Amino acid sequence: MNICKLTIPGVVAAALQLSSASAQDVSFGNRLFHEKADCQFCHGPDGDGRGDPRSPGRAANLHETTLNRDQLIEVIACGRPGTEMPHFDKYAYEDSNCYGLGGKDLGNDAPHDPHSTPLMRREIEAVADYIIKTFVGK
Numbered sequence: 001m002n003i004c005k006l007t008i009p010g011v012v013a014a015a016l017q018l019s020s021a022s023a024q025d026v027s028f029g030n031r032l033f034h035e036k037a038d039c040q041f042c043h044g045p046d047g048d049g050r051g052d053p054r055s056p057g058r059a060a061n062l063h064e065t066t067l068n069r070d071q072l073i074e075v076i077a078c079g080r081p082g083t084e085m086p087h088f089d090k091y092a093y094e095d096s097n098c099y100g101l102g103g104k105d106l107g108n109d110a111p112h113d114p115h116s117t118p119l120m121r122r123e124i125e126a127v128a129d130y131i132i133k134t135f136v137g138k
């Protein structure tokens, strides 16, 4: 008799928890992009590459990226050698975990530290997921 009363609210509660968890991930990525990591300074608030005129310029339009999730994570962690795209993994290039290269191999082409702050792996993944959900192909 009471089975329905007990299970339906349970299912609803579980569903609510799930949807609020993923909404939280996206808003976490959103905050990282716009505030903590300040990606928008170069990539623009809408990710279209039109950042602050004082930024070092020519940042990619993230709506048009053809990178998959793993490649996005790699670029965010490692930056892009020879460009203004900084590395957000604090330890990038200390060993050879970025494109198989160490900082010494790259010399002046080694990506810079970010002007904002390095990110933890979990944060890099959240910002990659935010880019996929919000910008890519849109």
Ligand code: HEC
Pocket: 033, 037, 038, 039, 040, 041, 042, 043, 055, 056, 057, 058, 059, 060, 062, 064, 065, 066, 067, 072, 075, 076, 080, 083, 084, 085, 086, 088, 114, 115, 127, 128
């Ligand atoms: C100082 C400016 C600057 C900042 C800050 C910056 N980027 Fe970039 N980013 C660039 C530039 C410039 C490029 C283009 C590099 C090139 O020409 O290959 C780029 C490229 C990228 C790419 C590769 C896109 C593609 O399709 O090749 C991704 C992804 C990316 N940035 C994400 C981010 C994220 C996420 C953040 C914040 C965590 C961030 N960037 C912060 C300047 C910046």
